[in-house]
Every structure is written in structure tokens, then in C-alpha cells.
Amino acid sequence: MSIVVCAEQRDGSLRKITFEALSTGKRLAEASGETLKALLIGNGIAGLADELKKYGVDEVAVVDNAALGAYTADAYAAVLAAYVAQENPALVLFGHSSFGKELAPRAAAKVDCGLVSDCIDINFADGDYLFKHPVYAGKAIGNYKVAGPVRMATLRPNVFPIVESAGAGAVVNFATDIPAAKVTVTGTMMASGDRPELTEADIICSGGRGLGGPEGFKLIEALADALGAAVGSSRAAVDAGWREHAAQVGQTGKVVSPNLYVASGISGAIQHLAGMGSSKVIVGINKDGEANIFNVADYGVEGDLNKIIPALIEKLKELQ
Amino acid sequence: MEFVYSDEERMMLQMARGFAEKEVKPIAKEVDKEHKFPAANVKKMGELGLMGVSVPVEYEGSGMSNICYAIAIEEISRQCASTGVIMSVNNSLACDPIKIFGTEAQKKKYLADMASGRKLGCLGLTEPNAGSDAANLQTTAVLDGDEWVINGRKIFITNGNEADYCVLIASTDKTQGHRGISAFIVELDNPGFSVGTLEDKLGIRGSSTAELVFEDCRIPKENLLGEIGKGFKVALTTLDGGRIGIASQALGIARAAIEDATAYAKERVQFGKPIAQLQAIQWMLADLSTHYEAARLLTHRAAYLKDQGQPFGKEAAMAKLMAAETAMKAATQGIQILGGYGYTTDYPLERYFRDAKITEIYEGTSEVMRLVIATNVLK
Amino acid sequence: MKIVACIKQTFDTEAKIVVGGNGQISDEGVNLIVNPYDEFAVEEAIRTKEKNGGEVVVVTVGGDKAQEALRYCLAMGADRAVLIQDAAMVGADSRAVSIALAKLLSEKEAGYDIIFTGKEAVDDGAAQVPSRLAEKLDLAQANVVTALSLADGKATATCEIDGGSEILEMALPALISAQKGLNEVRYPSLPGIMKAKRKPLEVLSLSDLGLSADDVASKVVLAAAELPPARKAGQRLTGEVDEVVAKLVKLLKEEAKVI
Ligand SMILES: Cc1cc2nc3c(=O)[nH]c(=O)nc-3n(C[C@H](O)[C@H](O)[C@H](O)COP(=O)(O)OP(=O)(O)OC[C@H]3O[C@@H](n4cnc5c(N)ncnc54)[C@H](O)[C@@H]3O)c2cc1C
Ligand SMILES: Cc1cc2nc3c(=O)[nH]c(=O)nc-3n(C[C@H](O)[C@H](O)[C@H](O)COP(=O)(O)OP(=O)(O)OC[C@H]3O[C@@H](n4cnc5c(N)ncnc54)[C@H](O)[C@@H]3O)c2cc1C
Numbered sequence: 001m002s003i004v005v006c007a008e009q010r011d012g013s014l015r016k017i018t019f020e021a022l023s024t025g026k027r028l029a030e031a032s033g034e035t036l037k038a039l040l041i042g043n044g045i046a047g048l049a050d051e052l053k054k055y056g057v058d059e060v061a062v063v064d065n066a067a068l069g070a071y072t073a074d075a076y077a078a079v080l081a082a083y084v085a086q087e088n089p090a091l092v093l094f095g096h097s098s099f100g101k102e103l104a105p106r107a108a109a110k111v112d113c114g115l116v117s118d119c120i121d122i123n124f125a126d127g128d129y130l131f132k133h134p135v136y137a138g139k140a141i142g143n144y145k146v147a148g149p150v151r152m153a154t155l156r157p158n159v160f161p162i163v164e165s166a167g168a169g170a171v172v173n174f175a176t177d178i179p180a181a182k183v184t185v186t187g188t189m190m191a192s193g194d195r196p197e198l199t200e201a202d203i204i205c206s207g208g209r210g211l212g213g214p215e216g217f218k219l220i221e222a223l224a225d226a227l228g229a230a231v232g233s234s235r236a237a238v239d240a241g242w243r244e245h246a247a248q249v250g251q252t253g254k255v256v257s258p259n260l261y262v263a264s265g266i267s268g269a270i271q272h273l274a275g276m277g278s279s280k281v282i283v284g285i286n287k288d289g290e291a292n293i294f295n296v297a298d299y300g301v302e303g304d305l306n307k308i309i310p311a312l313i314e315k316l317k318e319l320q
Numbered sequence: 321m322e323f324v325y326s327d328e329e330r331m332m333l334q335m336a337r338g339f340a341e342k343e344v345k346p347i348a349k350e351v352d353k354e355h356k357f358p359a360a361n362v363k364k365m366g367e368l369g370l371m372g373v374s375v376p377v378e379y380e381g382s383g384m385s386n387i388c389y390a391i392a393i394e395e396i397s398r399q400c401a402s403t404g405v406i407m408s409v410n411n412s413l414a415c416d417p418i419k420i421f422g423t424e425a426q427k428k429k430y431l432a433d434m435a436s437g438r439k440l441g442c443l444g445l446t447e448p449n450a451g452s453d454a455a456n457l458q459t460t461a462v463l464d465g466d467e468w469v470i471n472g473r474k475i476f477i478t479n480g481n482e483a484d485y486c487v488l489i490a491s492t493d494k495t496q497g498h499r500g501i502s503a504f505i506v507e508l509d510n511p512g513f514s515v516g517t518l519e520d521k522l523g524i525r526g527s528s529t530a531e532l533v534f535e536d537c538r539i540p541k542e543n544l545l546g547e548i549g550k551g552f553k554v555a556l557t558t559l560d561g562g563r564i565g566i567a568s569q570a571l572g573i574a575r576a577a578i579e580d581a582t583a584y585a586k587e588r589v590q591f592g593k594p595i596a597q598l599q600a601i602q603w604m605l606a607d608l609s610t611h612y613e614a615a616r617l618l619t620h621r622a623a624y625l626k627d628q629g630q631p632f633g634k635e636a637a638m639a640k641l642m643a644a645e646t647a648m649k650a651a652t653q654g655i656q657i658l659g660g661y662g663y664t665t666d667y668p669l670e671r672y673f674r675d676a677k678i679t680e681i682y683e684g685t686s687e688v689m690r691l692v693i694a695t696n697v698l699k
Numbered sequence: 700m701k702i703v704a705c706i707k708q709t710f711d712t713e714a715k716i717v718v719g720g721n722g723q724i725s726d727e728g729v730n731l732i733v734n735p736y737d738e739f740a741v742e743e744a745i746r747t748k749e750k751n752g753g754e755v756v757v758v759t760v761g762g763d764k765a766q767e768a769l770r771y772c773l774a775m776g777a778d779r780a781v782l783i784q785d786a787a788m789v790g791a792d793s794r795a796v797s798i799a800l801a802k803l804l805s806e807k808e809a810g811y812d813i814i815f816t817g818k819e820a821v822d823d824g825a826a827q828v829p830s831r832l833a834e835k836l837d838l839a840q841a842n843v844v845t846a847l848s849l850a851d852g853k854a855t856a857t858c859e860i861d862g863g864s865e866i867l868e869m870a871l872p873a874l875i876s877a878q879k880g881l882n883e884v885r886y887p888s889l890p891g892i893m894k895a896k897r898k899p900l901e902v903l904s905l906s907d908l909g910l911s912a913d914d915v916a917s918k919v920v921l922a923a924a925e926l927p928p929a930r931k932a933g934q935r936l937t938g939e940v941d942e943v944v945a946k947l948v949k950l951l952k953e954e955a956k957v958i
Pocket of ligand 2: 409444451477479682685
């Protein structure tokens with residue numbers, strides 16, 4: 001049997017989460033003795049197969065079809081289900097990205113199998129897979145088992161390490177009927193600028209009510225640019241209209257786990273922590289020495305952000 | 321006996337708490353600091369049915385119980401006692417007397433306008449020489465043809481600066497003492513009416529406390545509320561009900577102080593551990609919580625009796641007395657638990673402290689509450 | 700129009716999580732609310748009815764207490780409610796829930812024009828039921844929707860995707876999963892709360908739906924829950940701004956190695 005990774009590409013380039021999933025798949029395949037396969041779906045994407053080989057895949061199955069140009073969950077799910085029917089894998093992995101969040105449950109319903117979403121760890125021990133998935137916005141972690149034969153899981157981005165390894169790397173075509181999609185994509189608007197996407201970013205600089213107004217975010221943006229970081233926000237700043245909701249980090253916003261999270265003018269409410277508590281390193285900048293953010297920050301800087309951030313930007317520039 | 325919420329009480333609690341946290345809390349500090357009447361929230365409260373909670377649906381109220389009313393006032397006052405009193409005065413002091421004593425026509429017009437939140441109400445009772453001794457009022461109403469002509473001044477009137485209607489208590493026959501007192505409904509866009517001094521106050525600074533000036537203020541004959549000479553009864557009955565509202569306001573303030581102090585005590589570390597682990601702090605919180613629960617039971621019992629149509633004057637007085645003193649104590653000790661931080665305006669405890677004090681004064685001082693209770697006990 | 704909103708009752712987001720001796724999460728003393736994203740779904744359902752006429756049916760799978768959540772939605776303005784309640788559904792996984800909902804919506808409550816759900820529940824954070832349900836009902840789905848318009852039997856939805864958004868068009872009936880931003884959720888008014896008491900709330904068991912316990916046996920089983928390791932407060936940097944900043948940059952570079 002096999003472990004299958006459903007590769008995610010957008011506009012002809014593979015997303016980082018795919019490498020994270022492949023690396024995890026490889027580790028699990030070695031523990032369970034399965035083979036590692038990747039399924040690559042899209043239009044004009046066959047060339048991407050080579051890149052997948054770097055992560056130890058034994059086989060890449062490619063479904064390259066004009067009808068699959070724009071991603072639609074129902075059509076992609078049909079392809080995936082057909083592949084699963086042929087392959088009968090023990091485990092299928094997706095990223096917990098907007099792609100995987102929608103496609104995985106749709107495919108799981110078609111295949112009629114169990115799925116654990118948003119995993120932060122998966123292990124194989126005593127002949128079974130064990131999935132860790134945070135619940136209640138990270139206030140608890142559930143350890144799940146899934147009755148087979150097929151299991152599915154989506155992986156939280158930025159949590160699983162990327163490890164390159166060798167594999168047979170055969171490339172095969174997979175042909176199947178592609179149903180007409182039920183939805184039509186009539187437009188796509190990507191946020192402008194070269195800042196990384198929030199859930200994929202290695203570094204995030206977030207601002208809250210303490211910024212005092214929308215202009216305050218100029219400071220956060222400048223810091224983000226100095227660090228090559230994405231910009232996030234607390235809900236208070238979103239509710240005040242200083243930032244769009246897509247930037248909100250927290251229980252009712254995005255869940256992120258960057259290597260470095262810099263929270264400026266954010267008090268550290270429990271709902272905010274729910275979205276960034278799993279960051280590897282947290283820096284809190286706050287003028288209130290009692291602010292809750294200091295209870296979780298690895299480095300707490302007590303003081304006025306209007307003085308600290310400009311100085312910090314200067315210092316970072318000196319380094320470059 | 322049952323001590324559980326009904327479905328509607330639970331839902332009302334959830335709604336009022338959500339509204340108070342999302343809409344009332346964020347502006348509470350500003351409302352206090354800037355003396356700002358929270359007009360937008362008062363309008364929203366009208367739309368949600370909070371301005372006429374126990375007014376029947378046929379008069380555009382919400383048709384809910386007085387227990388629901390008490391719960392709602394507490395939730396709003398938990399975040400902002402100014403908003404709480406604005407709501408309490410409209411419900412208890414303006415809607416209630418018309419609901420109880422008004423004619424059908426008065427209810428269709430004035431009660432419906434105020435219960436729906438289209439118009440705001442106030443009660444004009446207190447005068448410079450008539451505070452606790454309300455019967456000593458000097459304002460007069462004289463019948464002249466089809467109109468009453470009103471002269472005099474009222475002071476300390478909550479909502480006085482924004483209200484559209486006033487339930488006014490005035491003398492129609494000075495020779496009769498409190499038997500010569502009658503109640504009226506006055507529309508305040510009347511040319512014979514003006515707003516005088518606005519008080520600058522220690523607390524509840526978001527609610528206006530105004531002087532109402534009546535100079536040959538002519539109102540239609542049919543705006544008499546209840547019978548001639550029975551106005552003092554209207555006032556006393558109204559205040560009995562109002563005390564359930566003020567008790568609930570005090571409960572809200574007490575809870576705010578207890579909750580904030582509890583949260584702080586768990587976080588503030590001194591001598592290497594959170595101060596919540598010090599017995600001195602624990603005992604304060606234990607006592608305050610006990611007083612709060614007791615006051616709440618008294619308040620809800622008074623509301624229950626009112627819902628049942630039973631006498632509740634003594635119980636309402638007990639509830640207000642206990643809740644007001646609990647609020648004051650909770651705010652005082654709440655500040656104590658926060659130490660120096662509690663004394664600054666960075667934390668809302670000092671606001672709770674200033675707001676709590678009024679609950680021991682208006683709608684009958686704590687001394688007057690004891691008087692009412694004693695009279696009942698001794699009779 | 701027949702408009703359906705699927706909701707879930709969840710813990711209050713402030714709730715403290717306690718893991719019981721059995722390794723399961725205890726709900727004792729926890730305040731329960733309508734899942735915040737589902738409130739957007741119910742709000743959109745009611746607005747759709749206000750614009751187009753018809754009725755709003757709220758449905759959920761849950762226990763006794765779930766009736767409170769349904770009543771809350773009725774107080775907001777939904778017309779009637781259906782609760783699927785069965786001992787066999789206690790601890791049900793997303794698959795089981797979507798099977799029960801799909802059965803209800805394809806038979807007893809068939810004939811809907813649009814189904815609204817939240818984009819995920821804040822308790823298990825799985826975000827599976829909406830897409831599973833769409834698949835089972837063979838419907839188009841717009842996921843993580845922040846804007847929606849309906850016209851001529853078609854839905855046009857703006858969906859949040861990683862790093863941007865896209866616009867999808869689909870024929871009705873369709874399933875719409877609501878994200879924050881789709882609308883401003885109303886509070887139930889007090890008259891609304893009073894009316895909710897008299898609105899119909901139907902409780903159905905699995906056998907009422909024609910399902911057996913085997914049909915909904917969970918495939919995903921929570922072996923045990925645990926509390927995450929507490930994050931500890933780290934170092935506090937104090938001093939003059941320049942010093943502090945220099946210290947911070949040094950630590951990030953040399954100790955944490957993140958820049
Ligand atoms: C159901 C629900 C869901 C929620 N979901 C989320 C969510 O997803 N994400 C989220 O963030 N919140 C969420 N919240 C809201 C959360 O409870 C807080 O209200 C919010 O996070 C507060 O944002 P803040 O930290 O920016 O503002 P505040 O709590 O007001 O903090 C501002 C901070 O800035 C500091 N400050 C001010 N001026 C300066 C200065 N010059 N220099 C340095 N520091 C300064 C202050 O000391 C203060 O600590 C949710 C709440 C609920 C009820
Ligand atoms: C902010 C605010 C809002 C108000 N809103 C309204 C309103 O909307 N409408 C309205 O009509 N009035 C309103 N009032 C007036 C309020 O009800 C009175 O202030 C209150 O009844 C006390 O009257 P007083 O101030 O004249 O004090 P006094 O009656 O002069 O009392 C002074 C002191 O003597 C004590 N005392 C008096 N008589 C006795 C007694 N017999 N036995 C024992 N002790 C006694 C009192 O308890 C008090 O300690 C408001 C007052 C304030 C400050």
C-alpha cells in the first residue's frame with residue numbers, strides 16, 4: 001500500500017506546504033513500510049513532477065488536463081477519489097491551506113473515509129497512525145486514530161519540517177473521467193505587494209489597538225519589510241477598520257505558526273493567542289508591563305512602540 | 321422554589337451580555353470621561369426591545385418579565401452604569417407609571433413611543449426642597465380651561481437633557497399636602513419648558529442630570545396621569561419598581577468590580593506568587609461574591625413578586641439597599657486588590673467606585689430604604 | 700425560497716478547557732454558544748429571506764442543550780428548527796454528522812434552494828462538515844465566503860483563499876460557508892426572543908431519518924486529549940531604547956536564530 005500526498009500548485013508553482021507534506025509522508029512511509037506517492041492535478045503542470053522527486057517520492061501520478069486549469073473542489077475531488085479507488089492508499093495527506101481545507105473533506109466524503117484536519121503531528125506506532133490536532137483553538141490537543149482502510153489528514157502549514165531525500169521518482173500519467181465543475185471561477189484577486197502570505201510566512205509582524213490608528217500600520221509594514229515578514233493584525237485593529245479581516249490572527253482569524261511572531265500594541269487576549277501561540281519565537285512590544293502578551297513572549301520589550309519599532313528598523317537595516 | 325433560568329431568561333442574558341460587551345464596553349470609558357450621552361447605543365437598545373422590557377407587546381414593548389428586566393439592566397451596567405441608568409429610568413420611571421396608571425390613549429401614544437425607543441422618558445419628582453421628603457414639592461399645576469398650567473422647577477432629573485417626555489409630579493392643591501399631589505405627562509418640546517443647570521457629577525457621567533424649568537407650561541387636560549390627588553401614590557409605586565432597576569444596576573457594578581479584581585489577583589505576582597493565593601485577598605473576594613449573590617437573589621425575588629402582582633415594596637427596598645452597599649463595598653475593595661493601579665484611570669475600578677456611590681442615593685437613599693423596610697417590618 | 704442554515708453549539712470562546720480522567724474534554728460548567736461562524740450563516744439566511752421571501756430552517760445535530768442554540772437562532776428570526784438527537788450521535792465525527800444532515804436534507808427537508816453553514820466550528824476546528832455535506836448532496840459549494848449575491852437562480856460568492864480572494868459563480872441550490880465579514884450579525888430582539896418560544900422545533904432520532912447506529916459509526920476516534928505545554932514567559936528586555944533594540948536583535952540572531 002502507499003501514502004499519497006496531494007500536491008498543491010497555484011499558477012504553475014508548487015506551494016511550500018506540499019514539500020512539508022512530502023517530507024512527512026516520507027518519514028511515515030519509512031516507519032510503516034509503505035511507498036510514497038504524489039498526485040499532481042492541474043493543467044500544464046507535468047513539468048512540476050521533477051521538483052516533487054526531491055522529497056523521496058517513489059512515484060508521481062500526474063493528471064494534466066485542460067478541464068483542471070482552474071481549481072474547483074468538486075472536479076478535483078472526483079479525480080482524487082478515482083485515484084484513491086485505484087491506489088487504495090493507507091493515508092492521503094493534504095496541506096491545511098484553503099485548497100486542502102475544502103478539497104480534503106469533499107474527497108473524504110466521496111471515498112467515505114475518516115479525515116483528521118489541521119494536524120500538527122502524525123506518527124506511526126504499534127501498527128497504526130496517530131494524529132495530533134489542536135482543538136478549542138489550541139487550548140487542547142486531541143490524539144486521534146482513524147479506522148481504515150483509507151485515512152486522510154490535512155497538515156498545518158509551517159509546522160512539519162522539510163527534508164529532502166531520495167526516492168525512485170517514477171512519473172506516471174493517471175487518466176480518469178473529469179466531471180464538469182459545478183462552480184466557475186470568474187475572478188481572482190491576490191493581495192498586492194511582495195510580502196509573503198500570512199499562513200506561509202516564516203516571520204509575521206502584527207499590530208493591534210496600541211497602534212492608535214490606521215497610520216500605525218505603516219510602522220508595522222516598514223518593520224515587516226525590514227524582516228521580509230507578513231503583516232498580521234489583532235481583531236481590535238480589524239474591527240476598528242485599520243486592517244482587512246484577512247490579516248486577523250486568532251481564534252476567529254488565521255491560525256499561524258511562523259518562526260518569529262512580533263506582536264506590537266497587542267495585549268495578548270486569549271483569542272489572539274489561540275492564533276499564534278504555536279509560533280516558535282514570540283516577541284511582544286507593549287507599553288503595559290502587565291500585558292498578557294508578556295506571559296507568552298520569549299522576548300518582551302516594555303515600552304512605546306512608536307520609539308521601539310523605528311529604532312528596531314534602523315538596527316535591522318544596519319545588519320544588512 | 322426554582323433557581324433556574326427559563327429559556328427566554330437565558331436568551332435575554334446571552335443577548336444583553338453580547339450587546340453590552342460588543343457595543344457598550346468599548347465606549348464606556350469615553351462616555352464617562354467626556355460626559356457623553358451614548359445616543360447611538362440608546363437607539364440600538366430601543367431596537368432590541370431593551371427600552372420597554374416589561375411593557376406589553378400591544379404597546380410596542382417586549383412583553384417580558386421583570387426578572388428579564390433585572391437581568392438586562394445588570395448586564396448593561398456591568399459594562400457601563402451610565403447606560404444602565406438611562407435604560408432603567410426609561411423603563412421603570414417613565415414607562416411603568418403610564419403602564420400602571422395611564423389611560424388607553426396615553427398608553428397608545430406615550431407608552432408605545434417610549435417602550436419602542438422612539439422617544440426617551442424621564443421622571444420629574446425631586447425639587448430643591450423636596451428630596452427624601454418628596455411630598456414637600458412646590459411645583460404647581462393649575463387647570464385653566466382645557467389645559468393644565470405648570471410652574472416650578474425640578475432638579476437632578478436623569479435623562480432630563482435628552483428626554484422627549486416627562487412624567488411630572490406636581491401639586492394641584494397645596495392645602496391638601498401629599499393628597500393634593502397629581503401626576504402628569506409633559507411633552508418636553510413645549511415652549512413653557514426649558515432645561516436649566518446640568519450637574520457635573522462624581523459618577524454616572526454619561527447620563528445627564530438636569531434641572532427642568534416650567535414657566536407657564538401649558539399641557540392638555542387629558543395629560544393628567546391617574547386621578548387628581550393620587551399623584552403621590554403614582555410616585556411611590558413608580559419608585560418601588562424603579563428600585564428593582566437600581567438594585568440591578570448596582571449588581572452590575574458590583575460584578576464588574578469583583579470580576580476585574582479577581583482576574584487581576586490571579587495575574588499580579590508579589591512575593592513570588594499571584595496575590596490571589598494570599599488569604600487576605602481570597603477572603604475579600606469570598607465575602608464580596610457572597611454579598612453579590614445574596615443581593616442578586618433579593619433583587620430577583622422582588623422582580624418575581626412584581627411579576628406575580630404581589631406586594632414587593634419591602635423586598636425592592638431590601639434589594640436596593642443590599643445591592644447598593646455591595647456595589648460600594650466591591651468597588652472599594654476592588655481598588656484595594658489592584659493597589660495603586662486600581663486608583664488610576666488606566667483601570668476601570670475607579671469608575672466603578674464613582675458609579676457605585678449613586679446607587680446609595682437616588683430613588684431613595686439607603687437611609688430611606690431602611691425607613692421603608694422598618695415601616696414594613698414594624699407594621 | 701427554502702433556506703437552510705446548519706449550526707453547531709460550541710463552547711464559549713472564553714471557556715477554560717479541562718481534560719477529564721477519561722482523556723476526554725469536560726463540558727461541565729461551560730457556557731455554550733452558537734458557533735460564531737454559524738451566526739454569520741444564520742444572519743445571511745435571514746437576510747436572504749427578508750429579500751426573497753420564503754422560510755428559514757435551522758438544523759443541528761446535538762444533545763438536549765442544543766435546543767437553546769436553535770431557540771437563539773429562532774429568536775434572531777429563523778422560522779423553524781430541526782434537532783437531530785440520538786444517543787448514537789454522541790461524540791460523532793464529521794463524517795457521521797454530515798451523513799445525518801445529508802439524509803435529513805435529501806428527504807424530510809428536501810426542496811431547499813440554498814444551504815448556509817459557518818466555515819468551521821471553533822471547537823474542533825475541523826472545517827469538514829460543510830464540504831462533506833456539499834459532496835453528499837452533490838451541490839456546488841462556495842467556501843469561506845465574505846460576500847454573496849443571489850440573482851436568477853445563481854449565486855455569486857467572494858471567497859477568501861490564501862493570500863487573496865476569488866469570485867465563484869454557481870447555480871442554486873448551493874452550499875455557502877460563511878466567513879466573518881459576510882455580514883453584521885444582529886442580536887435577537889426581546890420581542891424576537893418571545894416569539895421564538897412559539898416557533899416549531901422538531902426533534903428527530905436517527906430512526907426517524909431512516910438511519911441506523913451503524914450508518915454513523917465514527918471512523919475518527921479521539922483516543923485522548925491533552926493540554927498543550929504551557930508557554931512560559933521569557934526574558935524581559937529593559938533599558939534605553941537603543942540598548943533594548945540592540946539586545947533584541949542580538950538575541951533573535953544568536954540565541955533564537957530566527958533572523
Ligand atoms: C468570540 C471572540 C473571538 C475573538 N477572536 C479574536 C481573534 O481571532 N483575534 C484577535 O486578535 N482577537 C479576537 N478576539 C478579541 C480579543 O478578545 C481582544 O479583544 C483583542 O485581541 C484585543 O486586541 P488588541 O490586543 O489589539 O487590543 P487591546 O487589548 O486594546 O490591547 C492594546 C495594547 O496596546 C498596548 N499599547 C497601547 N499603546 C501602545 C504604545 N504606544 N506602545 C506599545 N504598546 C501600546 C496596550 O498596552 C495594550 O496592551 C475575539 C473575541 C471574541 C469574544
Ligand atoms: C445623579 C442623580 C440622578 C437623579 N435622578 C433623579 C430623577 O431622575 N428624578 C428625580 O425625581 N430625582 C432624581 N434624583 C434625586 C434623588 O432621588 C435625590 O437626590 C434623593 O432622593 C435624595 O434627596 P436629596 O438629595 O434631597 O437628599 P436629602 O433628602 O436632603 O438627604 C440628605 C441626607 O439625609 C438623609 N435623610 C433624609 N431624610 C431622612 C430620614 N427621614 N431618615 C433618615 N435619614 C434621612 C438622607 O438619607 C441623606 O443621607 C437624582 C439624584 C442624583 C444625584
